[in-house]
Amino acid sequence: MKELERHNMTHLREQFHAHPLGQETLTLLWNSASACPEILRLSPHRTVLRCEGPRRQNWVLKIFHPKRSWERFRRVFSNYPALREYQVHQSLGLGEALTEQLTPTLGVFARPWLEEAEAEISPTTWGTGLARLHNEGWSDSDLSMDDFLFVKQKLTPLDLNHATYTSGGASISIRKRNLIQLVSQTAPEKRGPFSVALLDAYSEESCAKFPTGDVLNKATEEFRSHLWKRSARAWRDCSHFSIQSLGTKGSPVVWRRDSARPSEKWTLCEDGSSACVSQSEEMFRKDYFRFRGRLRGPAKNAHRRFHLLELLGLPCARSLGFSSTSLWTSKVTGPPCDSTDVPEIANWLRKLHAFGFGCRDPKSSNFVRTPDGPCLVDADGITPKCTKPMRDLGRLLAETHPNSSMESLALSNYGPCPKTELDKYLGFFRGILGPPTKTLTPPIGSKKEKKL
DSSP, X not given: OXXXXXXXXXXXXXXXXXXXXXXXXXXXXXXXXXXXXXXXXXXXXXXXXXXXXXXXXEEEEEEEOOOOTTHXXXXXXXXXXXHHHHHHHHHXXXXXXXXXXXXXXXXXXXXEOOOOSOSSOXXXXXXXXXXXXXXXXXXXXXXXXXXXXEETTEEEEOOOTTEEEOTTOOOHHHHHHHHHHHHHTSOGGGHHHHHHHHHHHHHHHHOOOOOHHHHHHHHHHHHHHHHHXXXXXXXXXXXXXXXXXXXXXXXXXXXXXXXXXXXXXXXXXXXXXXXXXXXXXXXXXXXXXOOOSTTOSHHHHHHHHHHHHHHHTOOBOOEEEEOSSEEEEEOOOSOXXXXXXXXXXXXXXXXXXXXXXXXXXXXXXXXXXXXXXXXXXXXXXXXXXXXXXXXXXXXXXXXXXXXXXXXXXXXXXXXXXXXXXXXXXXXXXXXXXXXXXXXXXXXXXXXXXXXX
């Protein structure tokens, strides 16, 4: 982030020097922010800062500096983001705000800093506040819990970049969409009670009722879909990654910001028919033999899947970057997992399935044993949807001895599952893999186990 911060601040200083601000207050805010930048949010296309304004009052300064090639095409269908946010802000009567569009690729929006009244907003407050905002005409296509504050007994949206205003109030479909987005951002174990209290308070304020079961089901899919789309940012220039050139040939590489560049000394540690793995002192490199064109292929897909697991908070190797044929990941210290780690891997797999994603190859050799539990080091088998969870679990349990205590412990860690479907996949994979080469745990009820 330091690299992006330096790049953005240097770029903005050059832009404001070439195109000075016309409003005196905005000039004062920018001078304060430029002298001592306190960055709240950062991306290659937007910088949000906290600065000191008139009468020593704190302000939020949002500077839009898009660089996308299709930005001019987007302006045909929508206004400039700084002007659009100002219009919604004034339509909702959210207080003082300033804006100025200097060039097609440089706009500024500023508003006073708001202090939060409550640390945590209750589901009832969410329902009542969201209903009032919808009644006033507000809606947001990219709703996030982090973009709200409860100020002066009112739920106040902070980020209006994707918000719209409709004079007659939000439509029923948009209301339902925002409620689903809100429920999807709560923890899976809390979604049930949260949605009941939320929808009850919302219906009392707006007289619009939505079935709790329908909202819950769609919230689970919304959560999965949102994270899968968000993981695609790892492919382009964003706050975490940038497109760079590597080597003398200048081949394009997507690389993690503020990370050391790849080493030139590598030692081959694994060679296969479709890929080979090499290591240096700090990282691994996986070279794929099959790929399709520039920046496309299994390396690109694996990089996105590692970033997805990072967003989910599941233990995995940290992807550093990829090219058309290679993937670089951080080195995970620890011994490789074996069949004794299957119960802990089953718990890891249960969490992945709860998020709505799958893993077609959860074998123990794809994990490394760490103090925090099994850590995935091969993400080629991660799937964007969990269509066959018992197939994944059956592949994992096939490494254990039938009816062993290790298999029972793994099933206990995973939780309830349909036995008939699991037995079908378990028998299939055991027929392919054959019996375990070494019986680490005896079958339940055997003489050897009774002695133990």
